[in-house]
Amino acid sequence: MSLRVSTQEIGRHLVLAFDGALDLSSLPRFSDALTKHLRPSMSAVLDLDGITVLDDAAVGILLGVAARRRDAGDPLAVVCTNPDIIDRLRRMGVGAGVPIVSSVLDIASP
Template sequence: MQHDHDLTVTLQPHPVSPLVLTVAGDLDHHTVPRLRAALDDLTLAPGAGLVIDLSGLTFCDSTGISALVSAHQRAQDAGAALALAGLDPEIIRVFRIMGLDRLFSFHDTAEKAIASLQ
């Protein structure tokens, strides 16, 4: 099976808050630097919110999961809130097995995640 390791990470500036980072494609050890770079470019202020929209995610390996965990850690350190949106039920199952459902809040859509952080 040919993997082209395509991943797009797009920041949608939101009129008020929170920021919405849309991640689409395969999130694996080849593409995770793109997500880390996008996250490093974000300025998270106390009370701010960040939604990572994963509805376009087709694959996520352990490096992808650890990048999301470090995004959560960074948001926490900054006093900002982070929510994940649009996760595939299969990926949510993996997060639950790893106990990460205690770390993250999951929402069906980016809109619901935005509403939860406002």
């Protein structure tokens, strides 16, 4: 399954929604989407609700992006309701520095 990416601006928040598998074959597309769309001074929300597979390398990319945004003072949050994906994110430390919420509306109210 290929990775699909869509973007939407809600108020001052940019929402990047990912659909499909975040695995070794889709890492370049994931990384390119983050590089292309994430802008300074705009809150970013990564909607991972459509993700079916999440491998360690993808989490590593996410952690790197989160650290750079945190250092720059640019907020980042993750939307996910899949308990397996949430568990994996938390076990790898994502929840410690990046809020994991169940809906874009939890963060992105204009």
